[in-house]
Structures are given as C-alpha cells and as structure tokens.
Amino acid sequence: MKFRVDRDVLADAVAWAARSLPVRPSVPVLAGLLIEASDEGLVLSTFDYETSARATLQAEVADEGRALVSGRLLADICRSLPPKPVEMVTDGARVSLTCGSARFSLQTMPVEDYPTLPDMPDATGTVSSEAFAHAVAQAVTAAGRDDMLPVLTGVRVEIDGSTISLLATDRFRLSHRELEWDPRTPDDTLAALVPAKVLGDTAKSLTSGSEVTIALATSGSGEGIIGFEGMAAGGSRRTTTRLLDGEFPKVRSLFPSEHLTVAKVDKQALIESVRRVSLVAERNTAVQLAFADGVLTLDAGSGDEAQASESIEADITGEAITTGFNPQFLLDGLTAIDDKQVELAFTQSSKPVVIRGTSEEEGAAEETTFRYLLMPRRLLS
Template structure:
C-alpha cells in the first residue's frame, strides 16, 4: 500500500473517523482505524460493534492495500503535521508516514481480526445539515447521562411523514424539538431510540455539506440501526449506530394543556441574573423565582450563609407565582432557546414550567419546548 494525500483533508477525515473510538476497547483491534487504499481513493473506517464511522477522500494511490493502525495516535500525528502533502507506505508490519521532513513509523494491527462494518439501512429522507445539527443540540440538552438508566441516555426520534420530533429526558427535565424534513415516503411512521452522545456528535460533525441523509431500519428500539450520511472535506462521511433497547417513557403528556401564569423575560438578562444569583446557592439547592407586578425576583442562599437577590423586568399574565429550580438545569434550557425573549408558562408552583422562545406579535416558536421540574425551596 502506498498513497499521497493532502494533509488537511487527511487530518480532517482521520479525526472524524477516530472521534467515536472507544476509550477502553474490548479488543485491541477495536482501537484501530482501517485504511483502505484503492484506485477510487481512500476509505477510513472505525467500528466498535456499536457505532461505525466511514470517511472517503481522494488520494494519489500508487499501490492498493489495507492497513490497520492506532486511530487516536494517527489522529494526533496528522493534527501536528506541517502543511505539506502526506505520503504513507506499508512496509512489512509497519507503516511509514512522511510529511515534509517529519517521519513516523507506526506498528500495524492484524486486518483479518477487524470486524466488518454494518451496512447502512435504506435511506429514509434528508434534512438540511445546519437545521439538523441545531435541532439535535437543543434536544440532547435534557438527555440523561446515567448509564444505570440507559433508556434515558437516548433521544427518541419520531418520524411522521414530513415531520421529525426529537424527545429527551433525564426525569428532571424534558426537551422536545420538532422540524420538517424531506422523507423518502410521506407515509412513513418510524421511531428509534438513538444514543444521545452519538447523535449529538454526529449531527455536529456533518455540517460541511448542505444536507444529511437519515437512514433508519424498520423494527424500532433495539432491533436495528440508524445511519447518517453527509459530506466533509474531500468526500463522504457515513456513520451508523445501534439503537438502544427499552421502552422510552411516554413523556408528551407531561406538557400541560393550559397556562395559568405566563412570564416573558429578556433571555440574556435572565441568564446573567441566574448565573450571578446562583453563585451563593448551595449544591443541590434551588434558585427561587418570584413573579409579581411586572418583576421577576431571583433569590438564593438562606440563614447564616451567603445570600443574593436580583430583579429582572417581566411581562406577567395571570396570578403571582413563586417557585424554584435547579439553576444549572434552568440555564441549560435558556441557552439553547433561539429567541431573544423567553416565555415561562406555569400552571401552579409545584408543577413544571415550560420554557419556549417568544416572538414579537405574540407568536411563540413551537419548534422547541423545554419542561423543567421545580425544586423544593429552603424555608
């Protein structure tokens, strides 16, 4: 195997393929990155039996062949190379990498022990890449991170015709993001539970091209794959991941059907106030929010400890209300809302608040909603 390739194109493709490599692989070869050189160029692949990544790129291939090397090491090396063409040559059990005056010799791994990558399911439709990345970033905000509750570490993807809904929850909060896409068939009704970390990383990494192809196998959670394909510098990027097994909780009913109190607040001002007031909040204690007479008053701290209070102007409709929330969870929701004004909708102090963006003219953006459970206030 021998090829010559642009340094930036190679570095980008290697970094993209290596990003999903396991930290503690069950087998040494699963830490490898497979390089397949042919007349069509290069294909770089990684796979850990859960998530696969495949990047294609153009290269001047003198001798075809395959080689398996440490993915993270190759990524580190490529990132540090000078801005000159890279040449790689397989010589026995080692690979020689040359870039300008820099030379590296890498040990190879047995290619025959590397598992075959799964095939992409049939394409289900396409979505603008920037829209998809932004929608996923909003949805994963509420995804769980506790591996003891694996179902809650996923994002439920629901496809109904030309609409996609993304739902995530960690039991204390809930996010819902809806967006339009171009389905293969408007009759499709599909659902999948996708690992939130993989979904977030993948969506963010596929914004170089205009659109992302989503490929979802029929069958539902635990019985198939979901695949994503887009373009990157030099070629196509493709990734697949196994769907999570288990029943995602029926969370849509948690969004209340009525609003007894609503408050509209400048988002930037509220974010800064929450950050300041929460500096004195003890760990696992709430920041109090009191809505009354056109003012939102934030309080934290109690007793002999440090205390803080700050007021923010608000447009309040309905009864006065006082409640409290985990400040970090509140900030997480506020920072992913696009609009400059945020609406907080309540039914009663002991019930969740629903956060959404608010636009001039009284039109709320129904694309993203963030529900947050209240926390008990210290007396």
C-alpha cells in the first residue's frame, strides 16, 4: 500500500472515523482504524460491533493495499502534522507516515481479524443536514444517561410520511421535536430507538454537505440498524448503528391538551435570572417560580443558608401558581429553544410544565416544532 493525500483532508477523515472508537475495546483489533487504498481513493473504517464509521476521500494511490493501525494514535498524529502532503507506505508489519520532515512508523494489527462492517440499509429518505443537526441537538437534551436504563438513553425516531418526530426522556423531562424531510416512500410509517449519543455526534458531524441520507431497517427481533450518510470535504461519510432493543415509554400523552396558567417570558432574562438565583440552591434542591400579577418571582435557598430572590416581567394568563424545578434541567430546556420569548404552560403546580418558544405575534406559539416538558420538584418549606 502506498498513497499520497492532502494533510487536512486526511486529518479530518481520520478524526471523524476514530471518534466512535471504544475506550476499552473487548479485543485489541477493535481499537484499530482500517485503511484501504485502491484506484478509487481511500476508505477509512472503524467498527465495534455496535457502531460503524466509514469515510471515503480522494488520494493519489500508487499501490493498492490494506492496513490496520491504532485509530486514536493515527488521529493524534494527523492532527499534529505540518500543512504538507502526507505519504503513507506499508513496510512489512509496519506503516510509515511521512509529512514534510516529520516521519512516523506505526505497528499494524492483523487485518484478517478485523470484523466486516455492516452494509448500509436501503435509503429511507433525505433531510437538510443543518436542520437535522439542530433538531437532534434539541431532542437529545432530555435523553437519559443511566446505562442501567438503556431504553431511556435512546431517541425514538418516528417517521410518518414527510415528518420526522424525535422523542427523548430521562423520566424527569421530555423533549419532542418535529421536522420535515423528503421520504423515498411518502406513505412510510416507521419507528426506531437510536442511541442518543451516536445520533447526536453523527448529526453534528454531517453538516458539511447540504443533506443527510437516512437509511432505516427495523425488525421485531431488536436487530434493526440505522445508517446516515453525508458529504464532507474530499469525500463522503457513512455511519451505522444498531438500534436499541426495548419498548420506549408512551410519552406523547404526557403533554396536556389544555392549560390553566400560561406565562410568556423573555427567554434570555429568564435564563440569566435562573443562573443567578440557583447559585445559592443546595444540590438537588429546586428553584421556586411564583407567577402572579404580571411578575415571575424566582427564589432559592432556605433557613440559615444563603438565599436569593429576583423578579422579572411576565405576561400571565390564568390563575397564579407557585412551583419549583431542578435549575439545570430548566436551563437545559430554555437554552435549547431558538425563540427570544418562551411560553410556560401549567395545569397545576404539582404537574409538569410545557415549555416552548413563541413570538410576540398572536398565535405564533402554535407553530413551534420543539416542546420541552419538565417535572416539578418538591419545594423546601
């Protein structure tokens, strides 16, 4: 194997492929990055039996061949190279890398022991890469991080014709985001549970091209797979991951159909106020929010400890209400919203709040595509 490639193109592709490598691989070869050189260019691949990544890029290939080297080490090396063309050559059981006056010699792993990457399923449809990345970033806000509850570490992706719905929950909060896309089959109705971390990292990394192709293959046995493909500088990127097995909770019914109290508040003013007041909140205690007479009053702290209070203007419709929330969870939802104004809708103080962006124009809140539901916390007396 012998090839020559642009340093920036190589560094970007290696970093992308190596990002999903396991920290503690079950077998040594799974820490490897497979380099395949042919007349068509280079293919860089990683796979840990759950998630695969495949980057293609243009290169001047003198000799075809394959080599398996440490992915993280190669990523570190490529990131440090000077801005000059990179040449890589296999030399027995090693790979030599030359860039300007910098030279590295890497030990190879047995290629024959490396697992075969899964095939990409047939394309289900395409979506704007920027819109998809933004929607996923909003949805994963509420995804669980407890591996003891693996179902809640996923995002439920529901495809209904030209609409994709993304749902995530960690039992204390719930996010729901919808976006339009271009399905290959307009009448398709599909659902999948995708690992939130993989989905978030992948969507964020595929914004170089104008669109992302989504390929979904589901099965009742839990062996489904989802793939994503997009363009990048110098080539394409493709990743697949196994779907999570298990029944995602039926969370849509948690969004109430009517509200007794609705408050509209300037988003940035609320974020800054919550950050200030929560400085005195003890760990795992709530920040109190009291809505009454056109004012939202925030309080935190109790007893002999430090206390804080702040008031901001609010457009309140309905009954006065006092409730409390985990301040970080509240901030997570507020910062995920795009609009300058937010609407907080309540049924009663012991029930969840539904937060969404709105506009000062009448009725604009009905058009929002992101909703964040947050459970209240018990207030200290």
